Amino acid sequence: MYGAEEAVAAYAGTDSGQEVRLADGERVWAGLHRLDLSGTTARAYSAEPDGPARPGVPYGETDETGLGDHARRIGWIVRNSVPNVSTQQVARLIGKPDVDPRDATAAAQAAIWHFSDDVDLDTTSGANREDVVRLYQAFTDSRVNVGAGPAGPALEVTPRQLSGAAGLLIGAWDVFTSADRVDVTLRGAPEGTQLLDEEHQPVPGNQARAENGAYFFVRVPADAPAGEATLVAEGVAPLSVGQVFTATDPARPGQALVLAESVTGRMRSQAKVRWTAATAQPSAYVYLDCPRHQLRVFLRNRGAAPARMTVNGQPYLVAGLKEQLVRLPSPQAGRYRVQVAGPGGYARTFTDAVTCMTDTPSPLSRITTPAPHPAPTPSAMPVAALRHQSGGLARTGADTLPWLVGGGVALLVGGAVVAFLTRRRG
Known part of the structure; x- marks a missing residue:
């Protein structure tokens, strides 16, 4: 789960909805809830039929795993219901031109409970309004509700915790966000601790501006005692329909809420850095x-x-x-x-x-090889000698010169040296 321990919102009460009767006869309020996100109000559906939380209960963003195996079905409902779409668009699911917004929200809420908690709406006794029942049946019909992909985090630092030893590299932490950039800071670390970027280069002041997909490392001084610090990411980010919020204070419980509209809010996510004292290895x-x-x-x-x-x-x-x-x-x-x-x-x-062999000279290595004598080149012979060998150009009237070339024979014999190099590891 990401961000669940960072309170970035507060429960602000209920919105549009109405009381409905469940299949077991229990009557509950079904409809939209409101979240206060740093001054911005966002409407959301509940993922649990346990009644609304008290106003002011702190909430934080989390992932969709808390919605169970039917998260995709729930995601489709919030994307195809009020307030993300108009009441006219919702009415098309049952072949009508329009529906009451309270009927649309009550039906969507009951359909979410069907998938999240296996709680069914009473569809036979006539206790619920007709449009609520028909819309509920459409929202839960697998031929209509084909599912939707996850919303993705507005801001997430993952993993939530990493541990290592002082003096060694700890990480990496990934930052995922829908914002253009967020602020990443390292807090509570001893002097000399470094926040490092993707290239393992120190971040000035241990404060960085990070884009989506950035990742970071931490290195604590080798002489630091065991301890911990906090890696914090903060920024204003767009929140998408389908993102999930849960209560962050165990002493003040509240229902899990699924955003029903897109808003922008100030988000915060953090991760723990823990280390032990340095050791020799x-x-x-x-x-x-x-x-x-x-x-x-x-x-x-x-x-x-x-x-x-x-x-x-x-x-x-x-x-x-x-x-x-x-x-x-x-x-x-x-x-x-x-x-x-x-x-x-x-x-x-x-x-x-020890398998090394002693080098011994080969008998053949004592054979000497005479140096070859190069044949004389024409340019090295005197002109007079050339004329004498040819009989003189004037007497013969010819341009040809006879050449006498001698050669030598060389015999080359080599020896061999064998060396063995043995390496042992442990």
């Missing part, structure tokens, strides 16, 4: 680095508080949300053994065989 894993003949021990702390850890009895302090590397010499053969301990009873022993 140690973990470790070991990595066998054969080429360096090392054991690499990685100490991790996923908590916000510092973690005092030991590796084979040697102490180390790992800061909150950090990782620290410890290097140990690796034995050349046999097995290695690393013992890690930390806060909260953390203790792990890492042991495994």
